[in-house]
Amino acid sequence: MLAPGSSPKPRTRLALQWKQISWLTYWLVLCAAEALPACPFSCSCDSRSLEVDCSGLGLTVVPPDVPAATRTLLLQNNRLSSLPSWAFANLSSLQRLDLSNNFLDRLPRAVFADLANLTELQLRNNSLRALDPELLRHLPRLRHLDLSLNGLARLPPGLFDGLPALRSLSLRTNRLQSLDRLTFEPLASLQLLQVGDNPWECDCHLRDFKHWLEWFSYRGGRLDQLACTLPKELRGKDMRVVPMEMFNYCSQLEDEDSSAGLEVPGPPCTKASLEPAKPKPGPEPEPEPSTACPQKQRPRPVSVRRAIGTVIIAGVVCGIVCIMMVVAAAYGCIYASLMAKYHRELKKRQPLMGDPEGEHEDQKQISSVA
Known part of the structure; x- marks a missing residue:
């Protein structure tokens, strides 16, 4: 029995809201399950x-x-x-x-x-x-x-x-x-x-x-x-x-391969071709030219030490030549400057040609010597 003054409407409304929330949650879970594989x-x-x-x-x-x-x-x-x-x-x-x-x-x-x-x-x-x-x-x-x-x-x-x-x-x-x-x-x-x-x-x-x-x-x-x-x-x-x-x-x-490609191709070189043919009974046949496969030597690269040594020697020689050229140029400049100075001093000491005073002094010097 309901207590005096109580009403069933709030409980009914609460139950309806709870039912709606439950259904909404169910649909959300179902959609999520379908969306996530x-x-x-x-x-x-x-x-x-x-x-x-x-x-x-x-x-x-x-x-x-x-x-x-x-x-x-x-x-x-x-x-x-x-x-x-x-x-x-x-x-x-x-x-x-x-x-x-x-x-x-x-x-x-x-x-x-x-x-x-x-x-x-x-x-x-x-x-x-x-x-x-x-x-x-x-x-x-x-x-x-x-x-x-x-x-x-x-x-x-x-x-x-x-x-x-x-x-x-x-x-x-x-x-x-x-x-x-x-x-x-x-x-x-x-x-x-x-x-x-x-x-x-x-x-x-x-x-x-x-x-x-x-x-x-x-x-x-x-x-x-x-x-x-x-x-x-x-x-x-x-x-x-x-x-x-x-x-x-x-x-x-590559050059050898390209030149070899221009040659007329011969029979393939096999092990059997290297074996000499057995002589047949009868007169001795004339010797035929050899058809043995030539053994090509595998080219080997130059040694690293030799290549580095060549670079070092070339650098040293170039350096010595450059130093010699610098020394020669400096020597030439110094020699030219000394010769110019010498000629200037020589001109100061010797009188000009045709100067009577200079000739008179020369005669005095000659007479004094005599």
């Missing part, structure tokens, strides 16, 4: 930064239910050995992808085809031996690329043609022996290049890349170190400080 199993997601962290989970495949709005996807420290071409097909908003510390040995050509907004790609410490020339062709906004700690022995031509915005590139600790200048020329925005810990062969194949490095350093680019492994004369030396005189023999090789 589910996070992949065992991964951690951040709805503010749109980051999906699946690192260190021992994954062998990429989770198929990664939200389409993801901007950062971390997959490092897993067991990924291969990727299907559709692994990141629905992640057009992805900006950062980390695949470091996995077992990837190959990458399909179109695996990054849909990542047009990607700005950072980490492929550090995998087992990559080769890369497809079209692998990075569809990443125009890529700024940071890390390919270090892999087994890359060469970079295919055109690999970096679609990366006009690339700023930093790491190729450390691979098996690279030489690089092609044309491969790096499209990287107009490159600021940092890391190529250390590779078995570089500082020969003719690396000469053009040395020219590109000089241009790269001239425009402010930073390089860690390009230490030569071969030849022995240059082992441990930075390629940038090797004098260009060391590559003079490359032009000779």
